[in-house]
Amino acid sequence: MYQGTEAAVGPAAEICERIWLSIAERRLRPGTRLKEEQLAEVFEVSRARVRQALAMLESDGLVTILPNRGAFVAEPGVHEARDVFHFRRQVEARVLERLTDSIDETAIPRLEAHLALEREADAKGDKTAIIRLSGGFHLLLAELSGSTFLVSMLRDLISRSTLIATMYRRQVDHNCGPDEHAALIEAIRASDLAEAVRLMDDHLCHVEDELDLTEAVSVLRDLREALV
Ligand SMILES: [Zn+2]
Structure with missing residues (x-):
């Protein structure tokens, strides 16, 4: 996931x-x-820049690069999907532990401001903003914990869980x-770690419960149609 993070800037990150x-x-x-040449055309950048972006996506688990065959949107298997959600729960719990242990006074207002944006996007039915903001809430929690390690772990896990959700979700949206x-x-706000972890666990279970981790639907679509 790349949105709203200071770490990911520049054309490749875009x-x-x-x-x-x-x-x-x-x-x-x-x-x-x-396809490199199609992406270079769509984004109006060099193929070297495209390769750089594809390498970043590969390291985040979103893209698979096969020698002599090229790059493909990854298709994580059922076991990997379960592992991703398992570790996401652990990392989110650790973030909450750090946050409830010593919370900065600016943290709650920042979280509330983010929540206001989420409510606004929800009211407008702005699908793109909803996707960005709902993942962004979790990343903001990690940022507020002050651990760059937890931020990078969670960014990776969120981007992987997004891909998994699109593959295995029973219902769209x-x-x-x-x-x-x-x-x-x-x-x-109440520094109640047990309650925060319980809520987070339920929250992530709601997402995971909607997944059908017994089969995958794979419908190929034309790259150009998908990106423009
Ligand atoms: Zn959430």
Whole structure:
């Protein structure tokens, strides 16, 4: 996930974000071939820049690069999907531990400001903003914990869980939803770690419960159609 993070700037990161959003919005399906020359044309950049972006996406688990065959949107298997959600729960719990242990006075207002944006996007039905903001809430928690390690772990896990959700979700369109985030903010405000971890666990289970980890639907779509 690349949105709203100071670490990811520059043309390659912008390409990554566009591709990530296309995956999250189900316009770009797992297994789709990502042709360098087409991407260079769509994004109006050099092929070297495209290769740089594809390498970044590969390290985040969103793209698979096969020798002599090219790059494809990754298709994580069922076991990997379970592992990703398992570790995401551990990392999010650690973030909450850090946050409830010593919370900065600016943290709650920042979380509330983010929540306000989520409610606004929800009211407008702005799908792209909803996707960015719901993942962004979790990243903001990690940023507020002050650990760059937890931020980078969580960014990786969120981008992988986004791809997994598009592959295995029974129903289209699920995002976190501001109400569960609001409850999490309250638990953090009260420095109630047990309640915060319980809420987060339930919250992530709601996402995971919607996944059918027994089969995958793979529909290939034309790359150009998906990206423009
Ligand atoms: Zn959430």
